Amino acid sequence: MQIADGIFYVGVNDHQLDLFEGQYIVPNGMAYNSYVIVDDKIAVMDSVDANFGDEWIAKIEEVLDGRTPDYLIVQHMEPDHSANITTFTDRYPDAVVVGSVGAFNMMQNYFGTKFEGRNLVVKEGDTLSLGSKELSFIAAPNVHWPEVIFTYVAADKVLFSADAFGKFGALDVDEDWDCEARRYYFGIVGKFGAPVQKVLAKVAKLDVQVICPLHGPILSEDLGHYIGQYQTWSSYGVETPGVVIAYSSVYGHTKEAVELLAQTLKDKGCPRVVVTDLARDDQAEAVEDAFRHGHLVLATTTYCGGVFPAMDQFIHHLIDHAFQKRTVAFVENGSWMPAATKGMRALMDKCANITYTEHNVTVKGSLNDASRAQIDALADELVAQF
Numbered sequence: 542m543q544i545a546d547g548i549f550y551v552g553v554n555d556h557q558l559d560l561f562e563g564q565y566i567v568p569n570g571m572a573y574n575s576y577v578i579v580d581d582k583i584a585v586m587d588s589v590d591a592n593f594g595d596e597w598i599a600k601i602e603e604v605l606d607g608r609t610p611d612y613l614i615v616q617h618m619e620p621d622h623s624a625n626i627t628t629f630t631d632r633y634p635d636a637v638v639v640g641s642v643g644a645f646n647m648m649q650n651y652f653g654t655k656f657e658g659r660n661l662v663v664k665e666g667d668t669l670s671l672g673s674k675e676l677s678f679i680a681a682p683n684v685h686w687p688e689v690i691f692t693y694v695a696a697d698k699v700l701f702s703a704d705a706f707g708k709f710g711a712l713d714v715d716e717d718w719d720c721e722a723r724r725y726y727f728g729i730v731g732k733f734g735a736p737v738q739k740v741l742a743k744v745a746k747l748d749v750q751v752i753c754p755l756h757g758p759i760l761s762e763d764l765g766h767y768i769g770q771y772q773t774w775s776s777y778g779v780e781t782p783g784v785v786i787a788y789s790s791v792y793g794h795t796k797e798a799v800e801l802l803a804q805t806l807k808d809k810g811c812p813r814v815v816v817t818d819l820a821r822d823d824q825a826e827a828v829e830d831a832f833r834h835g836h837l838v839l840a841t842t843t844y845c846g847g848v849f850p851a852m853d854q855f856i857h858h859l860i861d862h863a864f865q866k867r868t869v870a871f872v873e874n875g876s877w878m879p880a881a882t883k884g885m886r887a888l889m890d891k892c893a894n895i896t897y898t899e900h901n902v903t904v905k906g907s908l909n910d911a912s913r914a915q916i917d918a919l920a921d922e923l924v925a926q927f
């Protein structure tokens with residue numbers, strides 16, 4: 542597939558993967574993107590996952606039709622992109638490996654070599670001429686690892702963006718970009734809002750017409766939408782007004798309280814209500830929903846004097862991913878000594894800029910008039926904020 546004059550796609554689709562990065566379900570697979578830039582000199586942009594070395598090399602050779610690459614540009618050292626670096630260097634012994642100093646330190650750790658004698662260390666602002674095309678390197682630390690660089694080709698207005706603007710899903714499956722790009726972003730890059738903001742400011746100074754990420758489709762239309770989404774996500778802004786109710790329930794009574802709250806919110810005019818069962822639904826989707834909306838209700842049972850495990854795990858995901866700038870309410874259930882709200886509040890206090898609602902809900906076993914009244918009061922308070 543040709544992307545621009547002399548720029549070709551040589552990535553692969555993975556439909557065998559059970560969990561991406563050991564934890565994320567990928568119902569539509571995963572794409573590991575790689576690109577070839579053909580000029581007087583030839584550069585290959587990143588390698589692919591360990592299971593696809595032969596397919597990747599075959600694609601490179603089909604594009605090059607007898608020529609051999611001069612450079613392998615290593616933008617990111619996570620193994621989904623770096624696992625086949627030595628496949629490449631063995632196959633093309635005269636090619637030079639290009640990357641940041643951090644990338645070469647990681648190559649030492651992964652491969653036991655920094656490819657001395659055939660390496661080129663680059664940093665922010667450095668350029669590499671291929672002939673008529675010049676590669677400009679942009680430091681993008683922590684998007685998603687510290688060694689990451691982006692690469693810009695001004696001649697074609699193409700930005701190679703490493704993990705940024707990537708998504709879950711193989712390229713032979715047609716699906717909405719936003720949903721799986723958002724789940725990917727908040728699961729994998731979401732903790733690094735400030736570094737993403739820094740690199741977006743650098744990208745804003747460039748004339749970009751095509752974005753080539755390491756996952757997901759090549760973006761060549763409506764770039765303002767994708768960049769706008771990244772601006773919102775990386776600044777922890779609210780993308781969609783609404784309330785997310787994330788819950789766990791043991792015998793169904795907490796679920797009943799959640800369903801009543803959801804219905805009451807809708808009846809009172811809440812613009813959007815999302816309900817997720819933390820024990821049964823994909824928690825990465827729940828994390829994505831929590832970041833997407835401005836209001837979060839955490840509902841769970843008291844367990845061992847604290848918080849039920851599924852909720853405890855979810856809140857730790859939020860903490861780990863720098864959840865912030867949101868309004869949070871609590872629904873607790875406890876048959877003899879409700880303590881879940883205290884436990885959830887102690888955890889949520891680790892997140893920055895959280896506003897807590899005045900009203901919360903305590904259920905003692907099952908709903909009664911008192912807890913129904915609390916649900917009504919909480920719904921009033923939340924709806925008044927839209």
Ligand code: FEO
Nearest residue numbers: 619621685704755
């Ligand atoms: Fe796609 Fe951070 O690796």
